Structures are given as C-alpha cells and as structure tokens.
Amino acid sequence: MLSRRARPTIRVLREDLADGWNDRYPLRAISNGAFSELHPLPELPHPIILKAAESLGKDEENDNYAGFIASSTKLKLMEVKANQWRGAVWHDTDDDSHWLVAAGLAKGDHQDHDDFYERVKRVDKSESITSWLPTDADRRLLKREEVAESLLEWELGIQAALLEALRAALAGSISKGSIWHPTSGAKIVDFKLEIVHFTQPDYHVDEVEFDFNPEKTFAGSDILWQATTRALTTLNPPWQDWDRDRDTYMNILEPGLMTRRAAELETLVSMRELAESKPGEISHYTHRKHIADSVIDGKAMRALCGVFFVPLQDPEQFPVCPNCDDVIDRYPS
Numbered sequence: 081m082l083s084r085r086a087r088p089t090i091r092v093l094r095e096d097l098a099d100g101w102n103d104r105y106p107l108r109a110i111s112n113g114a115f116s117e118l119h120p121l122p123e124l125p126h127p128i129i130l131k132a133a134e135s136l137g138k139d140e141e142n143d144n145y146a147g148f149i150a151s152s153t154k155l156k157l158m159e160v161k162a163n164q165w166r167g168a169v170w171h172d173t174d175d176d177s178h179w180l181v182a183a184g185l186a187k188g189d190h191q192d193h194d195d196f197y198e199r200v201k202r203v204d205k206s207e208s209i210t211s212w213l214p215t216d217a218d219r220r221l222l223k224r225e226e227v228a229e230s231l232l233e234w235e236l237g238i239q240a241a242l243l244e245a246l247r248a249a250l251a252g253s254i255s256k257g258s259i260w261h262p263t264s265g266a267k268i269v270d271f272k273l274e275i276v277h278f279t280q281p282d283y284h285v286d287e288v289e290f291d292f293n294p295e296k297t298f299a300g301s302d303i304l305w306q307a308t309t310r311a312l313t314t315l316n317p318p319w320q321d322w323d324r325d326r327d328t329y330m331n332i333l334e335p336g337l338m339t340r341r342a343a344e345l346e347t348l349v350s351m352r353e354l355a356e357s358k359p360g361e362i363s364h365y366t367h368r369k370h371i372a373d374s375v376i377d378g379k380a381m382r383a384l385c386g387v388f389f390v391p392l393q394d395p396e397q398f399p400v401c402p403n404c405d406d407v408i409d410r411y412p413s
Contacts, residue, residue: 086132086178096183131162151201166196181212234262242314292327
C-alpha cells in the first residue's frame with residue numbers, strides 16, 4: 081500500500097501554487113519540471129500543502145479535514161483550509177492514497193470569479209474535473225518517494241543496530257548482529273564488532289575490528305556495499321580511512337574517540353537523522369582500469385595501499401597517501 085499522506089499533484093504545483101510559498105526555493109525546480117528534486121512533496125513549504133498532509137496523514141484516526149466540498153458533484157473532494165488558502169483532496173480508495181488535486185484562495189465572500197469554490201463549481205459543470213486526478217507521472221513520483229523512504233528507514237535501522245553494537249564493544253564484549261534486506265526481509269550479512277584497548281608506555285590506541293560475513297546471495301551486490309558504507313559511516317564517518325582485508329575492516333583510533341562517537345550516535349538516533357559520511361583527507365594511487373570502472377559505475381575503487389574509496393574530490397588538493405607511495409617506490413621506474 082502506498083503512503084496515504086496527502087500530496088500535491090504536478091498540475092497543482094504548476095498551475096495553482098504560483099505564490100504563497102514560505103520559501104521560494106521549490107519554484108525553480110517546478111518551473112524546470114524537476115519534481116524528483118523536491119521529494120517528499122507533502123513536505124514542501126506551502127501552507128496548503130502542509131495543511132493537506134497534516135489533515136490527511138499516515139494514520140486514519142488523526143484525519144482532520146473541514147468536510148466535503150459541496151460544489152464538486154462528480155468527484156468527492158475533501159476540503160482543507162490554511163488561512164485564506166483552500167485545498168481539495170481526493171481519496172483514491174484503490175490504494176488509500178490522498179491527493180491535493182486543486183488549490184486556491186477564498187475571495188470576495190465566495191462571489192469573486194477567482195474564488196476557489198467558484199472555480200471548483202465551474203470545472204465541475206464543465207465535466208473536466210476528472211482531469212485534476214493524478215496522472216501516471218504523479219504515481220511514479222509517489223512510488224519513487226516510497227522507495228526513498230523505505231531506504232531511509234532501513235539505513236536508520238542499521239545505524240541504531242550499530243549503536244547498540246558499539247555500546248557492547250566499548251563495554252568489552254565482542255558484539256554480533258545482522259543486517260536485513262529493506263524490502264524482502266532476507267538476511268544480507270552478519271557482522272561482528274570488537275574494540276581492543278592497547279595501553280603501553282607512549283602508545284595508547286583503540287584497535288577497532290569490524291567483520292562482515294555476507295550471505296552468498298548478496299556477495300558483491302550493491303545492497304551489500306550500501307549496507308557496508310552505512311555501517312562504516314556510522315562507526316567512524318571518514319569511512320575511507322578503514323583498512324580492508326576481504327570482509328574485515330580495521331581502524332586504529334585515539335582512545336576515547338569511539339566513546340565520543342557513541343554519544344554522537346545517541347543524539348542522531350533519537351533525532352532520526354543519519355550520520356554523514358566525511359570524505360578522505362589524502363589522495364590515493366590506483367590502477368588505471370579501476371579509475372575507468374569507478375567513473376562508469378560510480379562504485380568504490382581499490383587503492384594501491386588496499387583502501388577502498390569512491391573518488392568524489394580533486395586528488396590534487398590533498399597530500400599523497402604514504403602507504404600508496406611506498407607501494408609505488410617498490411616498482412621499478
């Protein structure tokens with residue numbers, strides 16, 4: 081079932097909402113037809129869009145609309161109000177989705193030609209009111225948003241699971257867990273996290289070891305790589321800094337850093353916000369073929385030092401990785 085939260089149609093965005101925005105940044109995307117840049121549409125900063133999403137939201141028991149619009153006889157339209165703005169919401173009972181199919185201002189004690197209710201009456205009489213219904217393009221945008229929301233919830237779940245694993249590892253346990261597929265529910269990978277505290281004269285570090293044991297079905301898959309990068313970003317945002325040996329990732333960190341990271345994650349999890357990845361701070365050498373593959377596929381490449389990274393920055397602005405340099409020096413000139 082698709083989301084039941086009321087959302088504007090493309091027609092409403094293009095034709096009905098030329099003004100009244102709390103923030104005008106969406107107007108350029110709307111004029112360019114770049115609607116995929118605006119999702120989620122129910123959260124766009126226009127009072128009637130926000131009111132429609134609030135009045136007909138995710139939970140039916142919280143529905144709070146003003147009633148039905150009497151001047152619409154061919155479509156059963158629910159009325160929402162936000163100051164002078166008025167909106168008409170249509171309920172698609174096939175999938176329980178709600179659509180803001182018309183919007184406008186209440187004017188001239190409802191006698192003005194441009195009054196919202198007068199407009200609904202005219203369109204209803206002309207029998208063209210069904211042209212307000214969502215199109216295939218509207219439904220594609222909705223499905224795209226549903227996928228994005230599902231992936232967000234999945235990544236938030238990974239982050240919460242890694243926080244629990246990190247707490248256990250900081251307490252001295254070898255923490256274990258699993259990551260599951262966002263739609264099928266199949267297990268993607270088992271993981272194990274261990275933190276060893278090394279305390280010697282003039283040497284105090286935390287050695288973090290993170291083992292992945294992927295299911296054969298997902299070995300080498302994009303979803304496994306997405307789970308991996310989310311997990312590494314959660315534990316230590318500069319995820320390019322992790323050393324990799326097959327499916328084991330290792331890091332040497334200053335004492336106390338992972339304790340501070342756990343405190344940061346507690347805030348992020350409580351606020352339902354994802355940890356952000358941080359780019360690397362050194363440039364790496366890699367094989368020419370790996371560069372071509374990465375540019376084409378947008379996937380991580382393996383540096384000569386063994387680190388996997390996605391090239392997102394100009395390497396000229398960073399110092400060269402000393403480990404890569406050592407490998408280069410071992411090759412004959």
